[in-house]
Amino acid sequence: MNGLLSVVRRLGRAVIDGVWRLGFATRFFGLLLLYSGQSLRRVHLTIREVYFSGVLSLLIIIVSGLFVGMVLGLQGYETLQRFGSGDALGVLVALSLTRELGPVVAALLFASRAGSAVTAEIGLMKATEQLKAMDMMAVNPIARVVAPRFWGGVISMPLLAALFSAMGVFGGWLIGVVLIGVDEGAFWSQMQAAVDFRFDVVNGVIKSVVFGAAVALIAVFEGYDCTPTAEGVSRAITRTVVSSALAILALDFVLTSFMFRGQS
Amino acid sequence: MSRTTLDLWVGFFVVIGMAALLFLSLKVGNLASANFSESYVLKAQFDNIGGLKVRAPVKSAGVVVGRVTNIGFDTGSYRAEVTFVVDTRFQFPRDTIATILTSGLLGEQYLGLEPGGDVEMLKSGEAVQITQSAVVLEKLIGQFLFNKAAEAPAN
Amino acid sequence: MSSESSATLVQLQDVRFAYGERVILRGIDLDIPRGKVVAIMGGSGCGKTTLLRLIGGQLRASGGIVNVAGQNLARLSTRELYALRRRMGMLFQFGALFTDMSVFDNVAFPLREHTDLPPELIRDLVLMKLNAVGLRGAATLKPAELSGGMARRVALARAIALDPMLIMYDEPFAGLDPISLGVIGQLIRRLNDALGASTIMVTHDILESLQIVDYVYFISEGRIVAHGTPDEIRASADPFVQQFIHAEADGPVPFHYPAEPFAPSLLGPGAA
Ligand SMILES: Nc1ncnc2c1ncn2[C@@H]1O[C@H](COP(=O)(O)OP(=O)(O)OP(=O)(O)O)[C@@H](O)[C@H]1O
Ligand SMILES: [Mg+2]
Numbered sequence: 256m257n258g259l260l261s262v263v264r265r266l267g268r269a270v271i272d273g274v275w276r277l278g279f280a281t282r283f284f285g286l287l288l289l290y291s292g293q294s295l296r297r298v299h300l301t302i303r304e305v306y307f308s309g310v311l312s313l314l315i316i317i318v319s320g321l322f323v324g325m326v327l328g329l330q331g332y333e334t335l336q337r338f339g340s341g342d343a344l345g346v347l348v349a350l351s352l353t354r355e356l357g358p359v360v361a362a363l364l365f366a367s368r369a370g371s372a373v374t375a376e377i378g379l380m381k382a383t384e385q386l387k388a389m390d391m392m393a394v395n396p397i398a399r400v401v402a403p404r405f406w407g408g409v410i411s412m413p414l415l416a417a418l419f420s421a422m423g424v425f426g427g428w429l430i431g432v433v434l435i436g437v438d439e440g441a442f443w444s445q446m447q448a449a450v451d452f453r454f455d456v457v458n459g460v461i462k463s464v465v466f467g468a469a470v471a472l473i474a475v476f477e478g479y480d481c482t483p484t485a486e487g488v489s490r491a492i493t494r495t496v497v498s499s500a501l502a503i504l505a506l507d508f509v510l511t512s513f514m515f516r517g518q519s
Numbered sequence: 520m521s522r523t524t525l526d527l528w529v530g531f532f533v534v535i536g537m538a539a540l541l542f543l544s545l546k547v548g549n550l551a552s553a554n555f556s557e558s559y560v561l562k563a564q565f566d567n568i569g570g571l572k573v574r575a576p577v578k579s580a581g582v583v584v585g586r587v588t589n590i591g592f593d594t595g596s597y598r599a600e601v602t603f604v605v606d607t608r609f610q611f612p613r614d615t616i617a618t619i620l621t622s623g624l625l626g627e628q629y630l631g632l633e634p635g636g637d638v639e640m641l642k643s644g645e646a647v648q649i650t651q652s653a654v655v656l657e658k659l660i661g662q663f664l665f666n667k668a669a670e671a672p673a674n
Numbered sequence: 675m676s677s678e679s680s681a682t683l684v685q686l687q688d689v690r691f692a693y694g695e696r697v698i699l700r701g702i703d704l705d706i707p708r709g710k711v712v713a714i715m716g717g718s719g720c721g722k723t724t725l726l727r728l729i730g731g732q733l734r735a736s737g738g739i740v741n742v743a744g745q746n747l748a749r750l751s752t753r754e755l756y757a758l759r760r761r762m763g764m765l766f767q768f769g770a771l772f773t774d775m776s777v778f779d780n781v782a783f784p785l786r787e788h789t790d791l792p793p794e795l796i797r798d799l800v801l802m803k804l805n806a807v808g809l810r811g812a813a814t815l816k817p818a819e820l821s822g823g824m825a826r827r828v829a830l831a832r833a834i835a836l837d838p839m840l841i842m843y844d845e846p847f848a849g850l851d852p853i854s855l856g857v858i859g860q861l862i863r864r865l866n867d868a869l870g871a872s873t874i875m876v877t878h879d880i881l882e883s884l885q886i887v888d889y890v891y892f893i894s895e896g897r898i899v900a901h902g903t904p905d906e907i908r909a910s911a912d913p914f915v916q917q918f919i920h921a922e923a924d925g926p927v928p929f930h931y932p933a934e935p936f937a938p939s940l941l942g943p944g945a946a
Pocket of ligand 2: 722723
């Protein structure tokens with residue numbers, strides 16, 4: 256009886272804490288947008304963050320994209336040729352990449368590569384009182400530190416996702432056409448007939464922008480909100496990766512059901 | 520790292536990111552040739568549209584000339600009403616026949632337009648009058664069996 | 675009520691503050707006259723850093739009035755507070771240098787953020803400030819490559835980069851060798867006089883600070899327990915002051931953080 260009560264009490268506290276954090280996160284996001292104009296005017300701050308979250312993620316994105324495409328090529332061909340439609344390999348590779356795998360896998364990689372780094376950086380700045388010192392120097396940390404990192408992520412993500420998809424298509428081509436010997440013409444023409452620019456490519460880009468914003472927001476918030484100790488920072492990093500992954504997959508479901516519902 | 524090398528890297532990143540987007544748009548999404556910048560709307564009613572879907576291609580003589588944009592049900596006539604857009608470069612006579620066809624035996628269904636000989640062309644918003652419904656495989660098989668059954672006693 | 679031109683730059687009236695349930699300050703009255711160097715002393719954890727945060731507007735008093743340059747901090751908007759802070763410099767207790775920037779960029783940071791000075795001028799100003807703390811040669815180092823005392827001196831240079839009207843030092847002498855300690859002490863005094871600024875200095879180094887300050891406040895248990903000029907302090911018979919000057923372990927200033935009596939808790943919960 257007593258144990259049950261304490262479980263209920265702990266559950267209640269967790270819920271209240273969660274709602275509280277959510278409220279704080281919302282206010283934080285509002286402030287972030289409010290001060291964004293100020294920081295976007297100093298464009299080199301954001302360019303620096305595009306370097307840290309975008310350029311430094313290039314390698315992992317390119318390599319993973321290539322491998323995912325190659326796996327799609329192998330597995331896709333294996334399945335398709337059972338139905339005698341190995342020629343449709345291009346369609347399978349391109350559609351799965353532009354619609355789903357490109358944005359989702361690139362965002363997951365981005366969260367663990369760049370998101371965690373952003374959380375660590377902001378968290379450590381908080382733990383060592385750098386944010387307080389900045390605030391004391393009449394420089395708003397949200398405008399100077401948080402907003403550039405957020406926009407750096409939002410800008411990098413669609414480019415990384417596009418790169419991932421392009422590398423994936425290339426990987427699929429490498430396996431399908433070069434290695435297995437699917438007809439090159441059929442590979443491309445079937446792909447081009449089936450992939451629609453507005454419907455597939457643009458929707459994929461929209462997804463990656465949304466994922467980029469979600470991951471970047473989670474990363475800067477976890478860093479800004481962390482307990483200012485070594486342990487607190489490390490926990491915040493873990494939370495960034497976990498909540499980003501959950502947010503990406505949940506948002507993907509929501510977006511997919513809006514974008515592709517009742518069609519094809 | 521000085522600011523100039525950093526800028527160079529970011530520039531490089533943006534360029535290859537854009538190149539990837541361009542590749543996806545042009546080579547994969549085939550934006551260049553599937554560009555219905557100017558199009559007009561046509562309608563057609565069918566008894567049965569089979570498995571026709573929104574966004575299915577509209578073809579004439581095998582060439583894609585447009586896309587299906589909407590599929591509705593007319594409660595007055597109890598028929599399916601298909602709305603589709605056609606590129607303005609392609610004009611069709613008023614007695615054009617709209618047919619629902621299938622690419623291959625089990626492939627996707629599309630809307631075929633077979634031009635007639637009228638001198639007047641269809642205008643935007645008008646309906647194609649002569650239509651031919653989808654071939655429904657079950658019906659076909661049913662008919663085939665029925666015919667076979669009808670033939671059987673004679674043999 | 676002090677105004678922009680009055681003789682008092684900072685005025686605290688019955689200021690109270692608590693972190694949640696834990697009351698830290700229970701009614702502080704304190705004046706910082708313009709142009710003077712004032713030291714604040716007190717045992718570890720008595721709320722000195724908290725007091726500086728209150729004056730800087732980073733914490734909000736739960737009671738009483740904090741007046742800086744004639745403005746009640748509680749009534750200021752964020753924008754007005756930031757305008758006020760541009761004229762304040764604070765040396766943080768742990769330096770708080772920006773770890774992703776070089777020493778030079780750290781000191782240049784406030785100048786770049788708040789002025790449109792040309793880069794050559796910023797360079798000259800920064801090297802001047804670094805020279806004042808004896809670290810001009812370390813301009814290209816990263817904070818990670820500095821010793822604790824060096825980092826503190828860089829932070830000091832950064833705090834005075836904008837020639838503020840109010841400079842707050844949180845333990846400027848911690849981690850300094852006796853030679854730098856004397857030099858920095860003199861530097862604090864000279865800066866104050868040269869800039870026409872006012873200085874608040876939190877410190878434990880009573881002998882060094884008595885040589886350079888104009889006034890001293892002692893804090894204990896959330897209250898001002900003694901105050902006076904260096905001469906008055908030296909002559910004081912106040913037990914707090916005596917304990918501080920002679921560094922006695924026992925006296926009115928408690929060494930222990932508030933806790934239950936030790937003996938029962940050693941015996942374990944069952945013993946009670
Ligand atoms: N963020 C916080 N949350 C809760 N309590 C705090 C917090 N910061 C400080 N305290 C408490 O407030 C008291 C005063 O802290 P403060 O940092 O002002 O001490 P101090 O006088 O500067 O000590 P020291 O000389 O050791 O630096 C301490 O007892 C500490 O436990
Ligand atoms: Mg302190």
